[in-house]
Amino acid sequence: MLRFQDSIYLWLLLILPVMAMVRFIVWRQRRSKLRKFGDPELLKQLMPDVSKYRPTVKFWLLMSAIAILICMIARPQMGTKVSHEKRNGIQAIIALDISNSMMAEDVMPSRLAKSKLLVENMVDHFNNDKVGLVVFAGDAFVQLPITSDYVSAKMFLQNIEPSLIATQGTDIAKAITLSESSFTQQDKVGKAIIVITDGEDHEGGALEAAKDARKKGINVFILGVGDPKGAPIPDGNGGYLKDNTGQTVMSALNEQMCQQVAEAGSGTYIHVDNTNEAQEKLNDELTKLQSGETNSVIFSEYNEQFQAFGLILIFLLIAEICVLESKNPLVKNVRLFKKKK
Numbered sequence: 001m002l003r004f005q006d007s008i009y010l011w012l013l014l015i016l017p018v019m020a021m022v023r024f025i026v027w028r029q030r031r032s033k034l035r036k037f038g039d040p041e042l043l044k045q046l047m048p049d050v051s052k053y054r055p056t057v058k059f060w061l062l063m064s065a066i067a068i069l070i071c072m073i074a075r076p077q078m079g080t081k082v083s084h085e086k087r088n089g090i091q092a093i094i095a096l097d098i099s100n101s102m103m104a105e106d107v108m109p110s111r112l113a114k115s116k117l118l119v120e121n122m123v124d125h126f127n128n129d130k131v132g133l134v135v136f137a138g139d140a141f142v143q144l145p146i147t148s149d150y151v152s153a154k155m156f157l158q159n160i161e162p163s164l165i166a167t168q169g170t171d172i173a174k175a176i177t178l179s180e181s182s183f184t185q186q187d188k189v190g191k192a193i194i195v196i197t198d199g200e201d202h203e204g205g206a207l208e209a210a211k212d213a214r215k216k217g218i219n220v221f222i223l224g225v226g227d228p229k230g231a232p233i234p235d236g237n238g239g240y241l242k243d244n245t246g247q248t249v250m251s252a253l254n255e256q257m258c259q260q261v262a263e264a265g266s267g268t269y270i271h272v273d274n275t276n277e278a279q280e281k282l283n284d285e286l287t288k289l290q291s292g293e294t295n296s297v298i299f300s301e302y303n304e305q306f307q308a309f310g311l312i313l314i315f316l317l318i319a320e321i322c323v324l325e326s327k328n329p330l331v332k333n334v335r336l337f338k339k340k341k
Contacts, residue, residue, distance in 0.1 A: 002305070005075035012070045016063055023059060054325050061320040068313045076305040089128035090190040090289045091146060093182050094119055095175040097197035097225075098162050099137040100241070101251035104198070106231035108274055115196045115225055116157055118272065121279055122194075122286075123150050123157075132182050135160055138169030138203070140178045170197055172261060173205030176220060180213050190289025191218045193265070194282070196272070198226040199254030206257070210265030220265020221285060225272040226253035 004010060096119065102112040123131060131153050132146035143164075144156040172195060179193045193213060210220045230252035232240035241249045255271070262269035268285050272278040 003077050004071070005077055007074055009070060009074040012073070013067060016067060019063065054323055058320055058323050058325060061316050061323065065313055065316040065320065068309050068316065072306045072309045072313065076309060078303055078305050089126070089130065090192065090286065091130045091132075091183055091186075092126075092192045092194055092286065093132040093134060093146065093179040094122075095134040095136060095140070095172075095179050095193060095195045095197075096143075096160065097137065097170055097172075097175075097195075098135050098160055098164060099168055099170055099198075099200070100162050101170075101198055101200045101233055102225070103162060104226060104231040104233050104251045106227035106229075107225055107272060110234075111198055111225040112160075112162070114272060114274075115223070116160065118196070118223070118279055118282075119157055120154055122282060123153050125283055126150060130184075132179075133157065134175055134179050134182065135164060136171060136175035136178075137162070137165040138167030138171055139165055140171060140174045141165075142178065142182055146182055146184060169203055170200055171203040172197060172199070173203060173209040176206065176209040176213055176265075180209075180216065180218060183218070192221060192267070192286060192289060193218055194221045194223065195261070196223040196225060197258070198251060199224060199257045200251050206261045207264045210261045210267075214264065214266045218265075219267045219289065220262060221267040221282065222258040222262040222265075222269045223272050223278060223282065224253050224255055224258040224269065226251070227273075228253045228255050 096115060098112065102110070102115070104111050107114045119133075128148075130146050130148050131144075131150070132142070133144035133153060133156055134140055135143045143160065144153055147153065175195060176193055183191050213220050230250035232248050233251050235241050243249055253271075255269075259269040268281070270278045270281050270285075
């Protein structure tokens with residue numbers, strides 16, 4: 001497994017497309033100026049030594065060398081030892097509602113932002129547990145398979161937006177069913193599905209899905225985000241979503257449905273507001289679940305790999321030096337010799 005110890009330096013790779021764009025602009029300006037001097041075919045005959053492709057080859061060789069150099073600075077490392085660790089913990093699948101109504105701001109800074117912060121804090125409290133991430137609206141898919149890699153969990157969490165799913169709605173049943181199949185087959189370990197939603201536009205079937213999960217020994221917790229009184233949904237342009245009649249759409253938390261699903265799934269309903277009470281209640285409920293022995297595969301030793309990157313860098317620099325911008329003088333002399341004969 002390859003990793004970068006100082007991955008922050010990889011942001012320097014963003015200078016490469018900027019340099020490529022600058023070169024393209026300079027090339028366009030140069031071509032425009034040459035056309036002012038005369039016909040391109042005539043200019044080509046007057047400048048027989050000028051190569052059309054060699055400067056481009058040199059440029060991309062240099063770009064590749066810079067990219068390799070940046071990777072070296074970021075300290076590439078390769079995992080050399082795989083260890084199988086046994087830990088005592090639970091397995092939790094977080095099903096996060098990302099429908100448009102989750103952008104309502106009755107919970108600050110928004111329902112979705114508050115939910116993501118809650119999940120991040122929950123993951124920070126995990127120790128020997130495994131976590132997975134499912135996102136849903138009118139459809140559902142696995143954003144992160146169950147893992148003990150909490151860093152990856154946070155990384156995937158930051159990229160979640162309503163645009164990930166085009167089908168709108170709140171199909172909690174589909175989210176619970178998909179979450180059920182995302183657990184490992186390991187027995188004697190506490191398993192929890194944590195659904196974070198406002199419950200609006202409920203598609204139906206959630207009670208049956210929660211009951212089915214309970215039969216399999218999985219607890220279903222529902223975190224209801226928002227205000228039952230309702231709030232407008234931002235449209236992203238400084239206004240709010242409106243219906244066909246021009247009225248502002250109000251999105252309200254469906255607490256009754258959330259409570260029923262949590263009860264059917266032998267879990268707990270927790271209301272998420274602007275306080276930290278929901279976080280504390282959820283942590284308390286998860287600690288009550290049975291901890292079982294889970295197997296984790298990790299890389300425990302890493303070796304520096306800058307030497308390999310260094311060899312590639314040297315090769316690219318030598319190649320860049322050897323490639324001349326003008327046509328090969330030796331080939332030119334051979335052609336002149338043949339003409340004289």
